Amino acid sequence: KQEVTQIPAALSVPEGENLVLNCSFTDSAIYNLQWFRQDPGKGLTSLLLIQSSQREQTSGRLNASLDKSSGRSTLYIAASQPGDSATYLCAVNKGAQKLVFGQGTRLTINP
Amino acid sequence: GAGVSQSPRYKVAKRGQDVALRCDPISGHVSLFWYQQALGQGPEFLTYFQNEAQLDKSGLPSDRFFAERPEGSVSTLKIQRTQQEDSAVYLCASSEWTASSGNTIYFGEGSWLTVV
Numbered sequence: 001k002q003e004v005t006q007i008p009a010a011l012s013v014p015e016g017e018n019l020v021l022n023c024s025f026t027d028s029a030i031y032n033l034q035w036f037r038q039d040p041g042k043g044l045t046s047l048l049l050i051q052s053s054q055r056e057q058t059s060g061r062l063n064a065s066l067d068k069s070s071g072r073s074t075l076y077i078a079a080s081q082p083g084d085s086a087t088y089l090c091a092v093n094k095g096a097q098k099l100v101f102g103q104g105t106r107l108t109i110n111p
Numbered sequence: 112g113a114g115v116s117q118s119p120r121y122k123v124a125k126r127g128q129d130v131a132l133r134c135d136p137i138s139g140h141v142s143l144f145w146y147q148q149a150l151g152q153g154p155e156f157l158t159y160f161q162n163e164a165q166l167d168k169s170g171l172p173s174d175r176f177f178a179e180r181p182e183g184s185v186s187t188l189k190i191q192r193t194q195q196e197d198s199a200v201y202l203c204a205s206s207e208w209t210a211s212s213g214n215t216i217y218f219g220e221g222s223w224l225t226v227v
Contacts, residue, residue: 004153034216043115043202043218044154089153098144098167099216101153 002027002094006102014110015082021075021105023090028068035064035075036089038104044089048075080109113137115219117203123225124193132188132222136205143186144216145178146202154202160186193226200224 003026013019023033032051036044048057048064050073056065063076073090087106091099116135124130136143142161146154147170156170162183171178175193180186190197200221206214 036218041220043220044204045218046215049215091153098156098159098170099146099154101155103151103153 002030002092002100004090004092004100004102006088006090006105008105009103010106010108012108012110013080015080017080018076018078019080019107021077021088021090021107023073023075023102025071025073025092025100027092027094028071029094030068031093031095033064033066033073034091034093034099035062035073036091038087038089040086047088077107082109082111085109115203115205115217117201117219117222119222120220121223121225123227126194126226127192128226129189129191130193130224132190132201132203132224134186134188134203134219136184136186136203137207137217138184140205140207140217142206142208142214142216143180144204144206145186145188146204147172148200148202148221150199157188157201190224193224195226198224198226 005024007022034049035047038044050057050066061078066073087104089104091101118133145157148154158178159167160180175191177189202221204216204218206216208214
């Protein structure tokens with residue numbers, strides 16, 4: 001059974017810092033991996049999607065990497081801003097149309 | 112509409128009551144998904160539709176849970192004889208094609224169910 005773990009569960013940093021969120025998964029046979037953002041009381045917004053054949057994806061200040069062999073992905077956020085405060089979730093897709101999510105990292109950026 | 116729309120946004124049900132949660136996916140999206148998210152946890156897969164066909168219902172926790180998408184657009188998740196452990200946010204999502212093709216998945220804001 002695929003398990004997805006995110007560390008840390010919560011993170012609080014001052015504005016302007018660069019930071020890294022970690023995601024690990026137990027089964028490397030995946031189609032893709034996605035990072036989502038969830039604001040309180042809201043649904044999920046897709047940030048980045050990395051196909052299994054790719055090593056990384058970038059969007060603005062966000063960069064996500066994927067190392068399938070070690071079962072790891074990282075989300076790098078550059079020059080963090082208070083508006084980046086949210087819960088960040090990673091999810092792997094093994095096919096069969098279902099995503100398996102981690103528990104999320106609750107990020108707080110302090111002004 | 113521009114996004115995935117869910118209703119009701121909030122529902123308080125007495126234990127034993129039946130509830131129905133509605134999802135309007137983005138127009139034209141083939142794939143529709145239901146997920147359950149308990150407080151402080153990541154979402155967990157419930158079921159998947161490709162058009163009107165329910166291709167995977169392996170995540171439905173019991174036979175009290177039933178989902179349908181009769182015309183391949185709007186979907187309803189029904190929970191019969193609700194129990195306290197059913198309290199969660201129920202998220203609907205849609206994508207243009209299949210999830211494994213790498214299409215972006217769009218989530219609604221969820222239906223927050225509290226069973227008292």
